[in-house]
Amino acid sequence: MLTDLQFVYGSLLEASLLQEINQVGTYRQIQAGTEIIRPGEYIKSIPLLISGAIKVIREYDDGEELLLYYVEEGNTCSMSMACCTEQKRSTIKAVAEVDTLFIVIPNQKIEEWIGRYPRWRSFIFASYQNRLEEMLSSLEKVAFERLDERLIEHLKEKGRINGENSIHQTHKEIADELHSSRVVISRLLKKLENLGQIKLHRNYIELTDL
Amino acid sequence: MLTDLQFVYGSLLEASLLQEINQVGTYRQIQAGTEIIRPGEYIKSIPLLISGAIKVIREYDDGEELLLYYVEEGNTCSMSMACCTEQKRSTIKAVAEVDTLFIVIPNQKIEEWIGRYPRWRSFIFASYQNRLEEMLSSLEKVAFERLDERLIEHLKEKGRINGENSIHQTHKEIADELHSSRVVISRLLKKLENLGQIKLHRNYIELTDL
DNA sequence: AAGATAGTGTAACATAGGTTACTAATATTG
DNA sequence: CAATATTAGTAACCTATGTTACACTATCTT
Numbered sequence: 001m002l003t004d005l006q007f008v009y010g011s012l013l014e015a016s017l018l019q020e021i022n023q024v025g026t027y028r029q030i031q032a033g034t035e036i037i038r039p040g041e042y043i044k045s046i047p048l049l050i051s052g053a054i055k056v057i058r059e060y061d062d063g064e065e066l067l068l069y070y071v072e073e074g075n076t077c078s079m080s081m082a083c084c085t086e087q088k089r090s091t092i093k094a095v096a097e098v099d100t101l102f103i104v105i106p107n108q109k110i111e112e113w114i115g116r117y118p119r120w121r122s123f124i125f126a127s128y129q130n131r132l133e134e135m136l137s138s139l140e141k142v143a144f145e146r147l148d149e150r151l152i153e154h155l156k157e158k159g160r161i162n163g164e165n166s167i168h169q170t171h172k173e174i175a176d177e178l179h180s181s182r183v184v185i186s187r188l189l190k191k192l193e194n195l196g197q198i199k200l201h202r203n204y205i206e207l208t209d210l
Numbered sequence: 211m212l213t214d215l216q217f218v219y220g221s222l223l224e225a226s227l228l229q230e231i232n233q234v235g236t237y238r239q240i241q242a243g244t245e246i247i248r249p250g251e252y253i254k255s256i257p258l259l260i261s262g263a264i265k266v267i268r269e270y271d272d273g274e275e276l277l278l279y280y281v282e283e284g285n286t287c288s289m290s291m292a293c294c295t296e297q298k299r300s301t302i303k304a305v306a307e308v309d310t311l312f313i314v315i316p317n318q319k320i321e322e323w324i325g326r327y328p329r330w331r332s333f334i335f336a337s338y339q340n341r342l343e344e345m346l347s348s349l350e351k352v353a354f355e356r357l358d359e360r361l362i363e364h365l366k367e368k369g370r371i372n373g374e375n376s377i378h379q380t381h382k383e384i385a386d387e388l389h390s391s392r393v394v395i396s397r398l399l400k401k402l403e404n405l406g407q408i409k410l411h412r413n414y415i416e417l418t419d420l
Numbered sequence: 421a422a423g424a425t426a427g428t429g430t431a432a433c434a435t436a437g438g439t440t441a442c443t444a445a446t447a448t449t450g
Numbered sequence: 451c452a453a454t455a456t457t458a459g460t461a462a463c464c465t466a467t468g469t470t471a472c473a474c475t476a477t478c479t480t
Binding site for chain 1 (some may be wrong): 268274275276288289292318324325328338340341343345346348349350351352354368389
């Protein structure tokens, strides 16, 4: 664990802090698709990502959902931090997008370290700022971009995170993440296929020229 | 200034910190409509709101804009904090929505106090969390609500912030904040008037039954 | 007062995207 | 293997919202 920590967080955090993380943190290795946080749960820890990616989404009663952001290597999730420090129930769902490795930090340490380690403090602040910026970027996408553009970005982003040039999702699943409907997504995907940018298959999509 | 500080922040922050704020802070009183921050500027301080409200919006080259959130009494603007600590140029515009009173804190104090005053630390964190939640709520509105619902909320919110049951904005200005077009807003407003919920006048709108 | 400008009302039309309904292909299960 | 469920393709239609164009009025300027 320490080696991983040093590799990913060595340039970011104090060496002595890494030691301490090594002592109090728990290593967790989870498979793609595993739910890490469900809405309504109390969150008592935050994750430090070593590798992989966690997808953070909002879910609603009517089954609707909204993709908020991805947490990747070298980052943590400030939404869960918010919940931690305020002892509130989670309003979000977090799912491993790919096989993911992270270290869990119990919440009483978070505050303690902020007082003791300047670099931890900067890290936590930077993380809040990153989230704010990502939320802003999501907001702009939803507000200004048309669905076809958002779809293309979705495909690229999924491909990037999965490190492949294909997407293993059904049209229905894509529609849910972009909170659109299956028929509309099928229609737009077919258009992209006709333009030669992708190739459609059952359960997966090849990105041939995106 | 100290009296105001104690009144608004007395229950939130340490008494000794209030003293210190009183020494290093600058009192600023500005009129409704004044621009406080323009995109591209460097931000070297953060505001602590005493009274009034500051509207924070994003502006784009094509003249489009997007309302992000309001900063009100007892709050600060974490977007500017983000800019402060990272020495980046502002990507947002801040305008006084009504006559506003606030205290300006120079940025080197922000970090210093985080180390020294636990309650300041909590305040700063809470403020980040508030912004995240407000951004989330904006995102949900843009993503899920129809324009007529968003328009009604806009009218109510403006009315609340201005402490009146009328809105002093032209249809064009409303359209810009909701990034819609004047014609569409006029149409929807007329519908609301026909429902007896508002009364339209030149340059202002009465909220009769909203 | 004449003209210019800004704010509003309204009609006609365009389009992105949502909805419903049906078909066909593929996968899963008993 | 038959039956069923999942996934995808496509057509027809609807609606919210955007666009263009023009008329009318209130306000400001000179």
